[in-house]
Amino acid sequence: MRPRVRLGVFVAVGLGLAVALAFLVAPEASSQPDGLEKVAIDEGFIDGARDHDLAGSPTADYGVEGVDDARLSTGLAGALGIGITFAVTGGLFWLVRRTRRDQPPVPEPTA
């Protein structure tokens, strides 16, 4: 199959879409308890939850400390997370590829 979009363009567009989601959609996301939290409430083990050790960090809970506008704060936190996740993952796999040994390819898991 012939690529219709250059890889660099594809990655740039994908990252742009992710950042757009963080700024435009994430502030509208539901703040209801998620599935596990709801089960913990219903089944009565929610009280076991402890505060996060890093709850005081400047980007805790997907906001940026000091940014008062809630939408902007969420969007900036998202953009930061997207950038760091991209960089860490890219760096990790660059290292993985550099250090891989010349071994025969392993079969992927099959059903």
Add this chain to the structure above:
Amino acid sequence: MHAPDGFIDGPTSLAMGVVAAGGVAVCLRRAGQELEEKQVPLAGLTAAFVFAVQMLNFPVASGTSGHLLGGVLAAVLVGPWTGALCVTVVVAVQALLFADGGLTALGFNTVNMALVTALGGYLVFVGLRRVLPRTRGGVALAAGLAAGVGVVLSSLAFSLQYAIGGTGGASAGAVTASMVGVHVLIGIGEGVITALTVSAVLASRPDLVHGARDLAVAEPPAPVAGAVS
């Protein structure tokens, strides 16, 4: 699905940390053989995209929300071992930077959200590919269905950990039933998002989709009006 500290006791959390570390080590070895050079930026994009979409909680029934876990999406795009590592990075960044998911819970959160979904869900995907048509639509449908199953598998994994070392004294059976019940609904959202995203990538760069490599010879690119070649 991001468990805080305290839902699961210390010994069980520690044991799950060891399981997670072992799983990640295996993934690192296998990913080195699975990953092609051109897929490195794609793996970064996959992880970043999963991070972004995990922020988008959608409402499900009765005052509950859910969000994409993304394990099957990542596995289908970049391969199961690489995909599991992509979601592992996401879960770690969330815990360390955004205080989402407890630090002592990082082990079992990684097992549940990254390893079980990407590796277990990918097995379901491979099985479904055998019975569904060898077309792009078939790949997207298999990915969507496997993604939904992957969420339920993830909820079962947490339920098992709760049965072993849960705090608060809830009945393991009741927790399992509740977890599966709500995650079937969240799984539907996961399936739709996964199928749509895989379709979008197949439409623009089908050669980059790990789970559709066999289509390269089976299905020549459909002539698209205005496509630049």
